[in-house]
Amino acid sequence: MPESPAQDLMKHKSVLLLGGYGGVGQCLARLLLKETQIEIVIAGRRKEKADEFAATLNREYAGHRVNSRCVDASDYTCLVAAFEDVQLVIVLTTTPNLIKQIAQAALVADCDYLDILVGENTFQDLEPLNSSIKQQKRIFITQAGFHPGLPAVFIRYAAQYFDTYEKAIIAMAMNARFERAEQAVEIISLIAEFKAEVYKAGAWRNATYQEALTIDMGSKFGSMQVFPIQMPEIKSMPEMFSLNETGVYVSGFNWFVDYLVFPIIWVSQKIRKGWATGFLTQLFTWGVNTFSSPYQGVVFLNEAEGIKDNKKQRVRIIAEHDDAYLFTAIPVAALLKQYFKGCLPFGLGLMGHIVDVNELFSDMEKMGLHIRVEEQ
Ligand SMILES: NC(=O)c1ccc[n+]([C@@H]2O[C@H](COP(=O)([O-])OP(=O)(O)OC[C@H]3O[C@@H](n4cnc5c(N)ncnc54)[C@H](OP(=O)(O)O)[C@@H]3O)[C@@H](O)[C@H]2O)c1
CATH class of the missing domain: 3.30.360.10 (Dihydrodipicolinate Reductase; domain 2)
Structure with missing residues (x-):
């Protein structure tokens, strides 16, 4: 029987947050540590910032589940090396121009991928990788967040x-x-x-x-x-x-x-x-x-x-x-709960198309989004 992504994830690997000490990154890191049992790696170009934030998180959440890494998204070799022992890379950087290279590195390192990019051409830019993503049974999710995403x-x-x-x-x-x-x-x-x-x-x-x-x-x-x-x-x-x-x-x-x-x-x-x-x-x-x-x-x-x-x-x-940072991070964390359960399909997908919407709404509400429905 083929292994589901969730079973695969349970084995040993962790989730790398590229841009993990940025505005959205900090909120998402805290939500993931609170809502799941996973281990995370905080990464960015400044090692001291990554170290400092990882140490803060390890003080806030039990189990020493956070590590740090210096990664520059403009350096392809550095990306591949950084992704090698990682199950999933979450792209929270302000580098839309580097997205193809980051996704390519994730594929070469054989890990899953998620971004929160806003640009209208993001899906199109990544689409040429889709057949390889499917062949490698990887999950690549693009345009998560609220705008786009929701x-x-x-x-x-x-x-x-x-x-x-x-x-x-x-x-x-x-x-x-x-x-x-x-x-x-x-x-x-x-x-x-x-x-x-x-x-x-x-x-x-x-x-x-x-x-x-x-x-x-x-x-x-x-x-x-x-x-x-x-x-x-x-x-x-x-x-x-x-x-x-x-x-x-x-x-x-x-x-x-x-x-x-x-x-x-x-x-x-x-x-x-x-x-x-x-x-x-x-x-x-x-x-x-x-x-x-x-x-x-x-x-x-x-x-x-x-x-x-x-x-x-x-x-x-x-x-x-x-x-606004939490409004961005909460939908991503709710989506990742479905990813960790192994519910999401292999291949390249837009967040807005692949999630179970009822489950997402319920998790977003539990994580603090104020949601109401007015029927008239
Ligand atoms: N989909 C949505 O709903 C939504 C909502 C809000 C924001 N966004 C998008 O989310 C992205 C992040 O926003 P933010 O406000 O969190 O930005 P931010 O606070 O500036 O954080 C960006 C992070 O990326 C790192 N970074 C930048 N260039 C890098 C590189 N070349 N290699 C490695 N790390 C790099 C930065 O650290 P260093 O500079 O130290 O490397 C920082 O940690 C933006 O592109 C924004 O448009 C999407």
Whole structure:
């Protein structure tokens, strides 16, 4: 009988968190130590930072389950050597440009892989590896987290409330502070290459910011404008559920970033792609940190419509947390619980497509996400 990934994992190996002492990394490391029995390796380019955080975790959690390692994702040989005694590598770095090499190294070292990358082309970039991933019976999961990660999960979860599912509008609002400009590298390239799509009247079509919606984002954010974006993980949802309308919408940041920084990014990147990105990330993070409202947190929801028992039904599924890092790490930790149980398929998969949504919701709630369902 073939060995399941969970049995394989039980044998001896550990999970390496590349970028493990970063913002999301620290939250995920703590959740994993709390929620599972696994051993983890904290890795990044600065050995002293990795050592220091590993020592802190070993003081906080019993069993001396944390080690540290110096790993530079730009060095392929270093990656392969670092992954050799590891079962799973979790990529929490700000290095979208290095993703193919990190995934290739994971394959060569014969370990599983998970990333939380935001970029729209991540799945496409990794797809050429898929036949080797399947052949080696490895599990590669891409675009975990909440944005991406949760849009497809929320659309799938709402399906149980309808006999006929018609509409699913995903909206999110986030207010967080950036400690380092590098944390915004992926966001800047998304803004520079801004693309938006909505599904209406039986087809996907390009959208503009003029198709903004006004949505009630709960008591902390209130009623606000949200703008369409592109989110590859929901592309197959209209066909899966026969939806008439769907899309993912996000709020802006604040007047300074939305009306001054965004246009500067668009114009400068049109003139020359990649120009002054260091300055732009500094300007963007300064603008977010200086002009955003004092409340910090994330609200993520699906406003869904359909027919139930021959009546029109409207359902709002809302998740909230005051900490954006935890809002990212909790879905990943809940997904990993399914991975450790051996429930996930071999091959390359998007988090939003491969998880059991009911189990994920239940685990996310236990880990501290405030989730409520409003049926109208
Ligand atoms: N999917 C989602 O929902 C979601 C949500 C939030 C964030 N994200 C993404 O998550 C990523 C991490 O965000 P964050 O806020 O945690 O960033 P962060 O605090 O800057 O952490 C990044 C970590 O990566 C390490 N690192 C950077 N370059 C490296 C390299 N070449 N080799 C090895 N380690 C390297 C850094 O340490 P050293 O610099 O010391 O090496 C640091 O530990 C970002 O790309 C962000 O876009 C995704």
